[in-house]
Amino acid sequence: MKIRRHLLLAVATSLALIGLAVPASRPAYAASLTEVTSFGSNPGGMRMHIYVPDTRPANPPIVVAMHGCGGSGPGFYSSSEFASLADRYGYIVIYPSAMQEAGFGKCFDTWSAAAKQRNGGSDPVSIASMVAYAGRQYGGDQNRVYATGSSSGGMMTQHMLALYPDLFKAGAAFMGVPFNCFANAADYPPGGQCTGGNMNRTPQQWGDAVRQASASYTGARPRVQLWHGTNDTLVPYSLLQESIEQWTNVFGLSQTPSSSDTPQANWNRRRYADATGTVQVEAYSIQGAGHSLPSAGMAAAALAFFGLTTPPVTPPVTPPVTPPTSPPVTPPSNPPSTPPATGACRVTDTISAWNTGLTANITITNTGATAVNGWSLVFTLPGGQAITSGWNATYSPATGQVTARNVGHNAAVAPGGSVTVGFQATHTGNTAAPASFTLNGSPCTVA
Incomplete structure (x- = not known):
């Protein structure tokens, strides 16, 4: 199967000024998506794109945002809200592009033996190299690195949290599966046991898989946010519960949520807090949603869980513009669709x-x-x-x-x-x- 990619390529330049990176001759929020062709060890043969907002702290946080099967980094950049929110909150976004063929095109490798071992090779090592590059090149804070992704990217989000708990501080997985759900390449969708609708392991079995992936690690584990649509049939909704069982077991938490609420219509949220009251695992069931996440507002909720939304980065002050002699025309709140020219x-x-x-x-x-x-x-x-x-x-x-x-x-x-x-x-x-x-x-x- 031939997968075509439409890449958005540009070059972002900036300089540091009084703790904030402000371009010398460009307006605020003029940053663009840029491809990095040499970022370090890349056993997965992946492509890397990065979005660096013009206004950011001296050591900005890093968010790794990963697409679904058949997609690409530039595609996820244009179809999700993480880049526009980066302009507001001042973090760097890394958009990896998977290059390994699976059931639905190019997907992130969460099935191979190499990918299930810390520093074992394949895509996880490539992604970790991208994070290190963002630290070297842009001063990205290696102590504030976060993972998120949709479908295959949501699977890789949980994968990276298991393999590199010392690198990632938290993750938000949309429509993902627990770590080590796939036995091998043949188990990957559309066939296989993991997403076949009958996967059911004990919390202890799921938790042991994470602990064994980084057996020598004894530090704090990254916090986990999970999202799934109740009508998802491609990655069954039942796998949300399996992921909850995995991560609550890793944290030694009860399977009973410490609180539950509906932060907005059709968003049913369960929270699992530790003895100090810190929410370590958070799970959203989106009523009636299929394989369609994240939708509007969900990226902001993920960033809030990461702790990246307060306080926002303050953009430079723009000099006032002299008002025109005649009053401006106020655009309609819902502008009509703009038709493209024929063949455009x-x-x-x-x-x-x-x-x-x-x-x-x-x-x-x-x-x-x-x-x-x-x-x-x-x-x-x-x-x-x-x-x-x-x-x-x-x-x-x-x-x-x-x-x-x-x-x-x-x-x-x-x-x-x-x-x-x-x-x-x-x-x-x-x-x-x-x-x-x-x-x-x-x-x-x-x-």
């Missing part, structure tokens, strides 16, 4: 199919000269296909002619920019991709 969009659709199911990863690229503000992508599913869940977009209806609409964090697509969305579907034998796509009413080139 390109769509790549990558299908991964098995038995009676499939996933589609769709990259929409704005090849025009003007930004798209709000978008809807229309396509027709082949007969027999029906969408069961999706991510980074809403889909309606589930069959026939489908309209995918942006969610809050990916409404704007700059010229040359792209967004990646996707869905899971059932099929009756026809696993083909849609033949054509239109973006805001204009036809797109199908790559």
Whole structure:
């Protein structure tokens, strides 16, 4: 299967001034995603992109943000909120790109024997090298390193917390699985026991797997936040409980939460605190959600769990602008969709199919000269296909002619920019991709 990547490449430069990094001749928040081609030991053969906000402390925290299968670092950069929040809170974001093929394209290696050993090789060593590079090159604080990710990235989040408890201070795993859930490559989705819906080990067995991964480590363990949709069928919701059992056992906590609440509609949260009242494990059940996390607001909740949201970095003061002679026009609160010029969009659709199911990863690229503000992508599913869940977009209806609409964090697509969305579907034998796509009413080139 051929996986295409649309990379957003730029160069970020800055200088340090009175404890904050402020560019000499660029406006605030002008930072861009940059690829690093040589960052150190890289046994996983991975690619590294980094986002360094222009305004940041002298020794900023580091967040490693990891994509799902079939995605890429630049794709997760454009489809999640971690970079925009970095501008506000002043932390560095590392976006690794997995390069190893698995059931759904390129996924982070959480199945091989090498990847299950500390410094054993494969992707975990590559990711640790990226963190060290951010420390050397940008003064990133090696005592404030955090991991997060979606699906395959959520799996690798828990993986890194188990292998490198001395490096990571906390992690937030979206739709992940416990550490050492996969027996080998053949056990990886769409087949296998781990995500087959019947995985059930004891808390002691799960906890022992983490302790054995770093047997000589006796220090504090990284705090863990877990997220899962109750209607997730690709990575079954039941695995959230298995992850809770693993990490509460690692911390020696009760399986009964110390508190539970609903911080916002459909977000059911359970917290597991130690004797001092510190919440070491936090689990969110998102009612009705499929394989579609993180959605709007969840990145901010993860950062709050990390302790990175207070106080925010204060941006430089911008000199006041002389008001115009005539009053400015106030834009509408919900601006209408901006149609691209005909032929000013390109769509790549990558299908991964098995038995009676499939996933589609769709990259929409704005090849025009003007930004798209709000978008809807229309396509027709082949007969027999029906969408069961999706991510980074809403889909309606589930069959026939489908309209995918942006969610809050990916409404704007700059010229040359792209967004990646996707869905899971059932099929009756026809696993083909849609033949054509239109973006805001204009036809797109199908790559």
